[in-house]
Amino acid sequence: MAGEIPxxxxxxxxxxxxxxxxxxxxNGDVPGIVYGGGADPLPINVNFNYLLKKLHEGRFLSTLFNLKVEGQEDVRVICRxxxxxxxxxxxxxxxxxxxxRTSRVNLFIPVEFVNHKDAPGIKKGGVLTVVRAEVELNVVAGEIPDHITVDLTGKEVGDVIHIHDIELPGGAKPTIERNFVIANISAPSGLRAAGGADADEAEAEDEAEAAEE
Incomplete structure (x- = not known):
């Protein structure tokens, strides 16, 4: 499913x-240039406050935009x-x-978790711990998914969900080769003290890796 391009x-x-x-x-603008795509470079101006707001929203350098310039045909661009x-x-x-549309680009795609009610581990009081709420994928510009889906059906306490466990949309592939952790179902807090220290340490390590990448 293609996501809406801002x-x-x-x-x-x-x-x-x-x-x-x-x-x-x-005049309160930030000058810029649009290049590539087999067309001549196009000098542009972007309103300063508008651009600053976009920058503060985050992921500006890894977001695909639909550039709208009066008098020009809309074009998909990414900030370099x-x-x-x-x-x-x-x-x-x-x-x-x-x-x-056939270009490939690295973008952060949100992760959506479904079928919580069909996960025995969650029914028993387990907690879904999300290590990565979004994943950087290499995707085709014309087929950008708005999310990737993790099906929690049958997941038990202690189960760990890795990127290789997820069926990715056609043409999409992770930018990281390692089979990294997306989420896990941890034991209820009352049971962790009985032997969950190692799991908590592994979870913390995955979170640290996610922050670094």
Whole structure:
């Protein structure tokens, strides 16, 4: 199932070079360039506050956008660089690359867990511990899934769900070769003290790995 691609609004910039870039910044815009995809580079401006909001939403460099520029055909792009002011750490210039529908790109895809009621481990009081709420996948730009699904049917306390246990959408593959942990069903808190220390340590290690990657 293809996910909805968020829009990114920009305007075409008439001039190029440092003068035009300075004028854009004076007018409250961040200058940028759109390149690749077999077309000529397109100088653009993106409203500063609008861009800052997008940056604060996170994953800006790994989100596929539908770029909308008045007078231009909509095009799918991904940000390849954000130049920032060395003192204020605010955006000064952005580079976007056009993507064809057949292009491959790395994106973070949310993980959805289903059939909780059919997991015996959860019925017994076990807790679903999510190590990765999203997974970075290499996907085809024209077939981006809005999520990947983990079926909890039959899962017991102590079961660990790895990426290789999940059926990924066609054409999608993890960017990490290791068979990393997505989630596990841990024992109820009252039973952990009886022998769950090792499991808790492994869980913490997986969480640390997820944070690093």
């Amino acid at each position: 829009d990114l609004i920009a305007t075409a910039r008439a001039g190029t070079g440092k003068g035009a870039a300075r004028e854009a910044r004076r 660089a954000v130049e920032r002011d060395v003192v204020k750490d605010l955006p000064r210039h952005v580079d976007f690359m056009r993507l064809r």
